Amino acid sequence: MGLSAYLMLSAALFCIGLFGTMTRRNTVGILLGIELMLNAVNINFVAFSRFRGSEVGMVFTLFAICITVAEVALGLAIVILLFRSRRTATADHIDWLKG
C-alpha cells in the first residue's frame, strides 16, 4: 500500500472523530470523539515513520499513546467530579464560567 492510502484512511478517521466531538452532548461521548482523532494522528505518525525508514515517528507515537491514557484518566475523573456536584454529564449544562 502506498503512503497516500494510509493518509486518506487517517483523514477519514479524523473527520469522523471531529464530527463526533462536535455533535455529542454527553462529555463522555465528546471524549470518545477526541480518542478517534488522536488515533488518526497516530496512524499518520507511524505511516510517515515507516515510509521514511526511521523509527523516530514510532517513538513519538509511543509518547502520544501514553499521554492520551493520562488525558483520558484525568478527563473521566473530572466527569465523575462534575457528576457529584451537578448531577449532569451534558457539556451544555457545565457553564459556571459563562460571562
Added chain:
Amino acid sequence: MTLEVVAFWAFAVVLIGSALAVVLGKNLFHSVLWLALALVSTAGVFLTLDAEFLAAVQVLLYAGGVITVVVFAIVVTERLVGEKLSHTSRRVVVSGAVSAALLALIVRAISRSPLQLPKPALTGDMTREIGTSLLTRFVLPFELLAILLVVGLLAASYFARPEE
C-alpha cells in the same frame, strides 16, 4: 493482491465502520465497545506498517486500559444519577458539512502532493530501534513521561476521592 493489501483494506473497512458506529450510535455503552473495536483495528493497521511493538502497546494501553476506565466511569456515573445517561447528538447537519469539507480538503491535498514514494525495505528490527532511541536520544522525554504519568495518577485519584 498481496496479503498486505488485503489486510490493509480489511482493517481500514473495520476501522471506518466502527468509528462511524462510535459517533452515530444512540447507546453510550455500545459506543465505547465500538471504540474498542476501532482501537484494535488501528493496531491491525500498525501491523501492516511493520510496527509490531506499537500494535501491542495500542492493544494493551488503549483497548485494555482506556476502555476499562471509560466503562468504569459510565457505570459509576449511572449509579450516581440512578438513570441511563442520555447520548443524543445535535447540530448534525452543520457538523457533518464541516467534517466532510475538511475531509475533501485533506484528500485533495494528499492526491495533489507527490507522495508516491516506495516503501523502503526494513533495515533490521524496528522494535529494537525504538528501544535503543527511547533510551538514548529520547531519554529525557521518556523520563518526563514517567513524571507525567505519576502526576496524572495522583491528580485522578485526588479528583475522584470520596467526599468528606
